[in-house]
Amino acid sequence: MYIGKIVNASSHVDYVCQIYGPGEAEQVPAPLDYCFGSFVGIEQDDGEQLVGLIANTTLLNPEFGNLGPRLSPQEDLAVFSPDYLAEQATLVAITVIGAIQENAVQGVPAVCAGIDCQVRRLTDAEIETFHQPDGRFRMSYMALLQAMDANPLIPPLLLQVTHDLADRFPDQARRLAILRCNLAWRASVLPAG
């Protein structure tokens, strides 16, 4: 299921995806479809798919700050200026953590996504494939995420990912528990001290 399209990028791995609104897709994605920490795929023309994590959400509203009187009441805008309403959007930040083509590759991919590339949620099978690039469980993108230490959302993102993966890979639960415990200590306890 497609949830949106790439509209901007601030780095080789940081993309902005605009979530489809009414009329832009057959099925309008629900908030749970693009929730924080979800694994998503950015489809390329050549069939390759970049894998990313939803790392942030922002809302775009041109009306914000316009406090003056209007010619038309809010409820009439749908009739007189329908394109004005379409300028409101939900944007999610996607941090690319790998790619899937023939094989899964974790880390920074060589290619970048283009504008308007479609973004969709990865299926459970795709998430499992991505995390077992050589048949063994891997999370080699962790270092990439941890290096973004200026972003206050990275620690909760990592906690969310490790929690999600522990459910998906029960045989890795003990290893992931070590990571989660360490992340939780650094994210929850140390800052409070």
Add this chain to the structure above:
Amino acid sequence: MLENTPIGTTKGPGETPHEYVFVAADPEQLVKYGEFVYYETTVEGTPREILGRVSARVPLRLYPDTFLADPTVPPQEVADLLGYEHEPHELFEITVTILGYYDPVMGFVNPRVPPPSGTPIMIAADGMLSDVLCKLGRGELGGIHIGSLLSRSRDAVPIVLDARGFTSTHLAIIASTGSGKSYLAGVVLEELMQANNRAAVLVIDPHAEYDTLRDMQGHEAFGADGYAPEVKIVRPDDIHVRVSSLELADLRYLLPNLSERMHFLLGQAYGRVKREHGDKWNRGTLKVEIRKGLRGETVTDPEADGDEDPTVGALIWRVSQVLEQSSIFDDNRNLPLTSLLRPGQCTVLQLNEIPDREQQIIVATLLRRINQARMDTVRGRTSPDDEDHIAYPAFVLIEEAHNYAPANADLVTTGILKQILSEGRKFGVSVGLISQRPGKLDSDVLSQCMTQCIMRIVNPIDQARVAESVESVGRDLLAELTALSKGQVIVAGASVNTPVMVQVRQRLTRHGADDLNAPEEWSKYFSEDALFQRERDNARPPDSAPRSSDPFERLFN
């Protein structure tokens, strides 16, 4: 105890080449200070288990100080409040001193390479430690079972000293008062008298606290194959020193504050008496020689005082005061070595009630005679019928050793003790020194005791003396000295394969040096029985005037 289950993972090398560091959560607190751990590796193609001892433990993950602000709120609850629900949170960095793998011939062999990072670390099993920490097992010939490994449950890992170690290169037991050094000495003596050892032991007992060793006689734990240990208590009244066994230095030590002239006279007289009488001189012949004075005039009566030099008279008076007023010195009687030292016999020489200087003379002459007797016996100069023939090695345990080899003084005992410590192993004479003040003990003497039993020591001077004199105990173990409890001892040196912390076993015989419970004794004065007894004792006939029970009142009225 978890056996073969990793309890931690190697982090990397430690500060020194023979240390490594591992990290463990250790929720069950198995990794104590002094605990033994091991890792597996291959050394020259052979799989080995490399044993090490935990020497430091540093927490890596401590709650922030601000979480500890309210003692009624546990920091776990604060962390839980913040969303930290992951238990356990504790993590420790543990430093291990590498001992090496155990080779029955070489002892511990250090591989000289720290384990690679990530190597699993296991707690050493009780059986493994029993095999490698001690050279001998319980009940083996020479085995001295003093207790069990402190870091394990009682009796899980028995610690057995090798008596061959300390009966050749000597023993030191050092501890503060009340730490249990006499108790440990009692355990060692019990083991020496067991059927598997049957030692010849002499105990120098200045406080008469070892007479309870007599419990060994007839005790079922000590008899086997018709053997039963004998314990002989020599009371102060039975101790005699034949004056001919005194050396000039002994006499000078017994006669302090002599003038230069007196010293000279005494030296002259002593030289003459030795030349003329050999080892058969007595107090009379010595006095005769003194009376001859510097000119060597002919004198036959030791008591004749004629018109002699006043210095001669004063010296003779002093000699008489010391050698004739004391019941210790005798012209003929001496402690018979053959009956003092006999295999299967523990002789306790009680020196209480004897002045310090005389105690030191007794010990000096005795040690000299034992050493000489063993030298003569080993070299075939004496026959079994001779008075000073000791056919078997002897072990002499000396309580309050700092009184016989003090740090900043040269006593009559210091020289012979040093001689035995350096040469005794060749002739089968060994000593065990017990002291509560290692700081006051001669450092050369202490450093030559190659088996050390060190108990709780708080005094910094004593700790420093132990650190400088006892080479085989590492800094990490010495740091434990103040933390040891009563009955806990660090044993190091020739009688064990590696330094170990031991919980001393219970004695089979009674302990003779228990402290007196003064408050209990005082309250006995006010017991009903005591009150009744006093009233009855003070009772007067009915027709007499009432009498005060206060002795002072009675005295002054």
